[in-house]
Structure formats: structure tokens, C-alpha cells
Amino acid sequence: MGNLFGGHKKSRVTEQDKAVLQLKQQRDKLKMYQRKIEASLAKERELAKKLLKEGKKEKAKLLLKKKRYQESLLTKTDNQLDNLEKMTSEIEFAQIEHQVIDGLKVGNDCLKKMHQMMSLEDVEKIMDETREGIEYQNEIDELLAGGLTEEDEEAVLAELSQITGESEITLPTVPKDQLPQIDDNEPQRETERRRKEPELVPAS
Structure with missing residues (x-):
């Protein structure tokens, strides 16, 4: 199925990646060794107390010497762990620097190509x-x-004046004469006058 899509992909694991992996593996082994020594130290201390109670002073003394030697080994492993951590960090940082340099190189090449496409004279x-x-x-x-x-x-x-005149609409002139006043009693007078008039009887 892999061949159908162009074959197997090439591994991108570099020598630096392998070195970092080995350093981390050594670090993990040292930490396991430290935990083993710490557990042994605790047991030997308890055993030395027991031997002293039983009156076996020489055996207790020998056991404490062994414990002292293991403590010195524990100190050495701490120093080795520090060295491994520093070496791992330096390699990883060097990888980052290499990637930055590669990025700058690609950007510089891109700028050169763009400058070739448009010269100073064209600008x-x-x-x-x-x-x-x-x-x-x-x-x-x-x-x-x-x-x-x-x-x-x-x-x-x-x-402009001609266009303005054409757009104006002529309105009718508003009369200026005052309207006649209407007497409010006039309708009542007319009604009374009609009542007083004799009613006309049609001729037979």
C-alpha cells in the first residue's frame, strides 16, 4: 500500500537526534541506579542499627563503611547527571541554531530571487x-x-439661471382683499321672516 503513494518515506532522524536520544537513555539509567542506591542505603542503615543492638559492632561498622562508599557513588552520579543534562541542552540548542540559520539562508535566497525579478532600474x-x-x-x-x-x-x-427658471412651478396668485364678515344671527332672522310670511294656498 505504501508503494502506491510513492514508496517509503526517508527517515529524518539526524546524528544529533541520535546523540540526544543516547544521552537521555544514559540519564534515565543513572536515575534508576540512584533510586537503587537510595533504597539500599535506607536498608543498610536499619540493618546497622539492628546489628548494634545485637552487639555485633564490627559487622555494623563494616556495613556503615559500605553505606558511606555508596553515598560517594550517589554524589558522583549526581555530577554525571548534571553533565548529561548540560550536554543534551547544548545539542538541542545547537539544533535550533542550525534551523534558524537554515531559515535565514532560505529567506536570503528568496530575497535574491525577488531582486532579480525586479532590478533597481525597474523600481x-x-x-x-x-x-x-x-x-x-x-x-x-x-x-x-x-x-x-x-x-x-x-x-x-x-x-445655470436658465435651468433654475425651468425647474420653478408657477403658482396661482393669492387674493389680498379681506373676506366679508358673516353675522352669526343672520340664519335665525331668516327663519323668523319665513314664519311671518302668509302661507300661500294653491288655487283650486
């Missing part, structure tokens, strides 16, 4: 063309802003 040409375009546009703006003669200005104002 200067583009800047000159841009400057000319801005100057040309400024000239057009100046012509539009103040390039008309007095006659042209009058013609523009006349046309």
Missing part, C-alpha cells in the same frame, strides 16, 4: 512614471479649477 522607472502621472493629474485639476475665461464663467452662470 526607479516605476517611481518616475508614478511621479509623472501625479503631475499630469495636478495640471488637469488646475485647468478645471481656474482655467475658464470670464466669458465662459458668464455663460455657465446664464445656463
Whole structure:
């Protein structure tokens, strides 16, 4: 199935990776050895106490000498662990530095290719063309802003007045005469007058 997609991938494990792995393995072995010694020291101390209680002073003394020697070994393993940790850190940091240098190299190559695609002369040409375009546009703006003669200005104002007059709507004139006043009692008077008039009887 792997061959179907282009075969097996090559391993990217470097010599530095192998070295770091070996150092970490040695570190783990030393730590296991330390734990073993610490457990042994605790047992031998208890055993020495027991031998003293039984009156076996020489055996207890020999056991404490052995314990003392193992303690010196424990100190040596601590120093070795420190050396292993430092060496591991230095190798890992060197790997990081190498990756940074590789990244800088790739970036530098990319910049060189971009500079080859556009030379300094091309940039200067583009800047000159841009400057000319801005100057040309400024000239057009100046012509539009103040390039008309007095006659042209009058013609523009006349046309503006004509357009304004066409858009106005003529409204009817509002009368200025005052409206006649209406007497509020007039309807009542008219009703009384009609009552007083004789009712006309149609002729038979």
C-alpha cells in the first residue's frame, strides 16, 4: 500500500537526534541506579542499627563503611547527571541554531530571487512614471479649477439661471382683499321672516 503513494518515506532522524536520544537513555539509567542506591542505603542503615543492638559492632561498622562508599557513588552520579543534562541542552540548542540559520539562508535566497525579478532600474522607472502621472493629474485639476475665461464663467452662470427658471412651478396668485364678515344671527332672522310670511294656498 505504501508503494502506491510513492514508496517509503526517508527517515529524518539526524546524528544529533541520535546523540540526544543516547544521552537521555544514559540519564534515565543513572536515575534508576540512584533510586537503587537510595533504597539500599535506607536498608543498610536499619540493618546497622539492628546489628548494634545485637552487639555485633564490627559487622555494623563494616556495613556503615559500605553505606558511606555508596553515598560517594550517589554524589558522583549526581555530577554525571548534571553533565548529561548540560550536554543534551547544548545539542538541542545547537539544533535550533542550525534551523534558524537554515531559515535565514532560505529567506536570503528568496530575497535574491525577488531582486532579480525586479532590478533597481525597474523600481526607479516605476517611481518616475508614478511621479509623472501625479503631475499630469495636478495640471488637469488646475485647468478645471481656474482655467475658464470670464466669458465662459458668464455663460455657465446664464445656463445655470436658465435651468433654475425651468425647474420653478408657477403658482396661482393669492387674493389680498379681506373676506366679508358673516353675522352669526343672520340664519335665525331668516327663519323668523319665513314664519311671518302668509302661507300661500294653491288655487283650486
